[in-house]
Amino acid sequence: MALRTADQYRAGLRDGRRVFIMGKKVEDVTSDPYIKVGVETAAFDFRMGHDPEMKEKAVMADPETGEDISTYFELPDYPEAVAKRHELVKDACYYADGALPFIKDVGSDIINGLTVVAKLSGNKDYLERINAYRSYCARNDLSLAGAVTDVKGDRSKSPSQQTSPDYYLRVVDETADHIVVSGAKAHITAGPYTDEVLVIPTRNLTEDEADYAVAFAVPLNAEGITQVCRPNFRYEDHYHFPTPNPKRGHVESLLIFDNVKVPMERVFMLRDWQFAQYLAYAFTAFHRYTAVTYKIPILEYMTGLGMLAAEANGVEKTSNIREKFVEMINYTETTKALAKAAYNDPENFADSGLFVANRLTANMAKLYFASHFHEFVRTIQDIAGGLVVTQPTYQDWQNKELHPYLERYLGGAGEYTAEKRLKLMSMLHHVVASDFAGWHEVCTIHAEGSFAAQKMMLLAEAPMEMYKNRARQTIGLDI
Secondary structure: OOOOOHHHHHHHOOOOOEEEEOOEEOOOOOOOOOHHHHHHHHOHHHHHOOOOOOHHHHEEEOOOOOOEEEHHHOOOOOOOHHHHHHHHHHHHHHHOOOOOOOOOHHHHHHHHHHHHHHHHHOOHHHHHHHHHHHHHHHHOOOOEEEEOOEOOOOOOOOHHHOOOHHHOOEEEEEOOOEEEEEEEEEEEEOHHHOOEEEEOOOOOOOHHHHHHOEEEEEEOOOOOEEEEEOOOOOOOOOOOOOOOOOOOOOOEEEEEEEEEEEEHHHEEEEOOHHHHHHHHHHHHHHHHHHHHHHHHHHHHHHHHHHHHHHHHHOOOOOHHHHHHHHHHHHHHHHHHHHHHHHHOOOEEHHHOOOEEOOHHHHHHHHHHHHHHHHHHHHHHHHHHOOHHHHOOOHHHHHOOOOHHHHHHHOOOOOOOOHHHHHHHHHHHHHHHOOHHHHHHHHHHHHOOOOHHHHHHHHHHHOOHHHHHHHHHHHHOOOO
């Protein structure tokens, strides 16, 4: 099968899947006013393969058939694959108006993690299955969601200690040719508008929790799957001033598995509780760097918005504002430098033959980005001023009675007419002061791993013995 077009991707989503939003069943996710935002953002992954300017990075030859497939499904079995992946993800964001299309990166990151664990565990069946699934996804040009986080219940307790066994997804039945799973996974970005979902455990498990140690892939229209979505913002936005292209973003879902059958050939871990935590770790080794990469275009864009706000307000040359420029530049360029350092020092992950960005530096980059994002947003809010939240809407601007007043009173400095200033402030409202902005700030903390997760990785990956040995040698301590 050739690379799909964006229209073919959209058509493939009209498959009878059970998706709900605001209490109502969605008949067509491609036309729902909220979910359409995500569909159209995701569609860029299918536009890239047909765009001559993007094809060199977005398309590769199938190693076996020679046919065109998405580069996202490449096996990263050589060091340069890490930098290549970085450029693919970053350029996909630039191409998609600053947003990550998302529907091939997280899934292929999980496929890579599963490949590593299958190799390390020595399970040839798992390795054959995940290799076959990689080829299946590539040759059918599928979009994929990743389901990692369980609903967890009481977070101080393990799965077997919960008041309900359903707080973590688990195997409830098994035959020779399939398993049956029940449970729910939370925060599934792009779940409503991807073809299939890859599911893996989220934590360490004990032997008596083996039923929770399960990894598999299943189509999202499978019987027993229901998704409950929370709206973000509407595709048709009449509130903000119009821009050349619609605003981009994604929708998450609560993904419910109610006795879902999974064919055995799509099962990549079954009751191997000893490897559950390592699988989650292997996935993050790939995906956390994806997260660092796609933040770069976002930070560049937001830094630019802050600088334009200063120009519109006529304060771009004042010393206190220029100090804020330095803060934004330092934050953006330090994040970029850490990302670059990580891909310039690739690692053969656990001698598996698959390469990842330097794990210590990648986690440093993610922690640095997430730790300072709220301050970054606050700086932009400070520069923009109160108009970022009190501005009239685009409907007010279109009102013939109000328009002359707005034109008269709301102009800015220099060439910033009232319309240009309000257009800028309208986008600033969306990015740093809207419901979407609040969603973005929370995602910055928790998506792709919380602060605690990154700190744990720093402790695991940092050369602490080397640090201590340096100190021992310097002061002559023989301990």
